[in-house]
Amino acid sequence: MTPLTSTSVLGADAALWIAPLLGFAFGFLLERAGLAHAPRLAGQFYFTDFTVFKVLFTALLTAMLGAFWLHRVGLLDIELIYIPETFVLPQAIGGALFGAGFLLSGLCPGTSCVAAASGRMDGLAVVGGIFVGVFAFNAAYDSIEPIYSATALGRITLAQLAGVPTGVAIAAITAIALIGFSVCGRLLGSRGLPGNGAARNRTLLASATALALAAVLFDSRSAVQASTAAAAMPAERDYISALDLGERIAQDDRTLRVIDVRDEAAYEQLHIPGATRASLADLATIPLPADTTLVLYDDDGLSAAKGQALLRSRVSALILREGIYEWIARVQEPRLAADATAAERREFERGAKLSRFFGGVPQSGVPRSEVPGGYWNGVASNRDTRARLIPAVHAPRRRGC
Amino acid sequence: MKRYWDPYLCGIAIGLVLLGAYVLVGRGLGASGAFSSIAAAGTALYRGESSAAASPALAPYLDHGIASPLGDWLVLQLLGVVVGGFVSALLAGRFRRAVEGGPTLGSGARIATAVAGGVLMGLGAKLARGCTSGQALSGGALLAVGSWVFIVSCFAAAYVLAPLARRLWR
Numbered sequence: 021m022t023p024l025t026s027t028s029v030l031g032a033d034a035a036l037w038i039a040p041l042l043g044f045a046f047g048f049l050l051e052r053a054g055l056a057h058a059p060r061l062a063g064q065f066y067f068t069d070f071t072v073f074k075v076l077f078t079a080l081l082t083a084m085l086g087a088f089w090l091h092r093v094g095l096l097d098i099e100l101i102y103i104p105e106t107f108v109l110p111q112a113i114g115g116a117l118f119g120a121g122f123l124l125s126g127l128c129p130g131t132s133c134v135a136a137a138s139g140r141m142d143g144l145a146v147v148g149g150i151f152v153g154v155f156a157f158n159a160a161y162d163s164i165e166p167i168y169s170a171t172a173l174g175r176i177t178l179a180q181l182a183g184v185p186t187g188v189a190i191a192a193i194t195a196i197a198l199i200g201f202s203v204c205g206r207l208l209g210s211r212g213l214p215g216n217g218a219a220r221n222r223t224l225l226a227s228a229t230a231l232a233l234a235a236v237l238f239d240s241r242s243a244v245q246a247s248t249a250a251a252a253m254p255a256e257r258d259y260i261s262a263l264d265l266g267e268r269i270a271q272d273d274r275t276l277r278v279i280d281v282r283d284e285a286a287y288e289q290l291h292i293p294g295a296t297r298a299s300l301a302d303l304a305t306i307p308l309p310a311d312t313t314l315v316l317y318d319d320d321g322l323s324a325a326k327g328q329a330l331l332r333s334r335v336s337a338l339i340l341r342e343g344i345y346e347w348i349a350r351v352q353e354p355r356l357a358a359d360a361t362a363a364e365r366r367e368f369e370r371g372a373k374l375s376r377f378f379g380g381v382p383q384s385g386v387p388r389s390e391v392p393g394g395y396w397n398g399v400a401s402n403r404d405t406r407a408r409l410i411p412a413v414h415a416p417r418r419r420g421c
Numbered sequence: 422m423k424r425y426w427d428p429y430l431c432g433i434a435i436g437l438v439l440l441g442a443y444v445l446v447g448r449g450l451g452a453s454g455a456f457s458s459i460a461a462a463g464t465a466l467y468r469g470e471s472s473a474a475a476s477p478a479l480a481p482y483l484d485h486g487i488a489s490p491l492g493d494w495l496v497l498q499l500l501g502v503v504v505g506g507f508v509s510a511l512l513a514g515r516f517r518r519a520v521e522g523g524p525t526l527g528s529g530a531r532i533a534t535a536v537a538g539g540v541l542m543g544l545g546a547k548l549a550r551g552c553t554s555g556q557a558l559s560g561g562a563l564l565a566v567g568s569w570v571f572i573v574s575c576f577a578a579a580y581v582l583a584p585l586a587r588r589l590w591r
Contacts, residue, residue: 043501082436114549125538153543
């Protein structure tokens, strides 16, 4: 199963050696395609040269179909790959600014480096300009931040958004790209410029079609996901309770490292005090000193269990079994039923002390139906009860650690 | 000087390199993120590590060694891009010190538009959390919604503005 770094076949050091090798191939191929020449790239905006489209979308189709099929045959776990998070507004505005800059400069960040490396001074000027843009962004970050983190949707794919199987989304994108290639060819042909021509290209495009159609027919992600989830089942000793965790944080335990494996938006809304955020993909590369106690948590314990399994060969991590929900229910906002038993009262007293420390408001004497359930009190929680509790709680006013 | 390779074949080869990145290290290719890391490291050197690490704009880029961007995956990958581009240009006889731009644009004006375009792309890539490599290509292939928002918005803006910039390239 891959990615190799996540499954600990390759260490973080090996990944750093692979980086320049992959980069070398990427830069070499961009230069070979003629993408170091700004006038050639700019030609796409005037319908005279479609090299950018052809290279970009052929590469995209190849990687998309390849990743889908490797996942389908069980060789690649797509959930462990870093998928960029969606922030609709900043990505739309950023895209438009980027497009305007692309038009002005005739190069993009990657190709400007290749242009500069081939001796083109305009490429070097673009590289310099990008640095200026990055510094300007950093300097103005405080005023840009509200837009930067607006409209967060988390890690969401087109298939999830449209509510269709991944195979269907892949086939749709392949179809649109193939129509695009054909239109490009005709546009060039109508202007007496060389079009798509070669029969070899038609063969390649036909194979993309075949793979995409097969993706629709064979799409059954659920089967593959179930098998990976089973492999990641943690044992009883791999768990830490929210109360134990809260007490260690309150005591300012410096050997503790709490990692939130949910997406950025969920983390921003509410996280355990002192927790840092990392995706499952990031876990492979973060440095972990041997004397730290690592605690992972998410919404329901599933991703955390997966992360724990991935780290097993490097470090033993503990899991907060019911994640942020357990933290809220037992530490942040504990509730005691009016007809509580002695054991429940003891549990509540531990939680209430922590709750006050972290700035929460413990409530006693509430109706039993309003006490959140979990493994700790034998009342099963479900997606709905969790969903009701989490948005009701805002970020703690006082932070530990 | 050699001919360029077929864009479809180059595209497939780049797609395989990207697939290799997914399989080997669980992440895609990128470019603008490396600019961010180098800029963050530069700021840390100039302003001091703790001051830079306290900035929410820089902190995410200072994880992998504050003074040494060479510990950063994307920076190393982009160094590879530069060397790969250089070797390819050299082997193909295309390495040449020159300013390339539209036929009617002077060198000075071309450098100015290149810098201006770079600034816009730097801002845009920061705001969008990635560029044509990291966002459009690597994220687009994984069907990330934001990557496709970026792709559509980027090309739409460029095509809408293209008639105004005609003098630069035609």
